[in-house]
Amino acid sequence: RQFHLGMFEIGKPLGKGKFGRVYLARERSSGFVCALKVLHKIELQQGKVEKQVRREIEIQSNLAHPNILRLFGHFHDSKRIFLILEFAGKGELYKHLRRDQRFPEWKAASYVAQMCAALKYLHKKHVIHRDIKPENILVGIHGEIKISDFGWSVHAPNNRRNTMCGTLDYLPPEMLKPGKDENWYNEKVDLWSLGVLTYEFLVGEAPFEDTPSMTQKRIARGEMTIPPFVSAEAKDLIKKLLVLDPEKRIPLHEVEQHPWIIKHCVKGERAYNRTSASSNK
């Protein structure tokens, strides 16, 4: 399908990302509401991120999952690249996290379960996200979460050098301490990040947050403390994800069956059984 700017009615600016502005937009013929991300080619060249953007488009265009932000299409003019993205009505998850300081366990567990579903889908397609953090998650109108920003995602196995920018908090040890094949890592990097995310949802800050050099040391040693207000089940899951050896991290299908997730996520079903039971009376 060919898209061009004239097809869209541009609405209010939603916000500014690292390399682009995002606008609410409506496709004129269908009335379909979406988010239009505008990237300036000059800025991408200066930031040396054209390849990353091409990869983001190529990967995200082929994904279709309720917890992954859809990329419906893209087009460009002489100066700009336009990404036609799904509109998530409640905006950036990290703003919700900062506003609430930390999430109650039922909400954190629901988000972790949704992340699990999204990561299972990605890993089945041999896509590693590599940049799972609250800043890259949007919230839909019904409170469901959607992974966005595939700028750092790759097809596994990766053996290309990637300069990292942004926070180190979410980097797994194998991406910090170059081993023999320093650039070879696999999907298990997303398990580590899921552990950091779970911790941050419940505590309100990342487990290894410190000065950049101290953060690297603490990640490499897996040095973190989990505050007493975190439940024993949640603590158990965090400790099973934040394991230095990638092969020893709890796999996604075990995460979704973990007691902490089950306890908080089958509520709907129990509630369903209660109502159906009561209606039989």
Ligand SMILES: COc1cccc(-c2nc(Nc3cc(C)[nH]n3)cc3ccccc23)c1
């Ligand atoms: C970089 O994009 C930024 C930056 C800051 C805020 C928003 C934002 N986005 C969305 N939804 C989106 C965004 C995309 C790509 N799809 N759906 C909703 C919002 C609601 C209130 C405030 C802000 C919002 C985006």
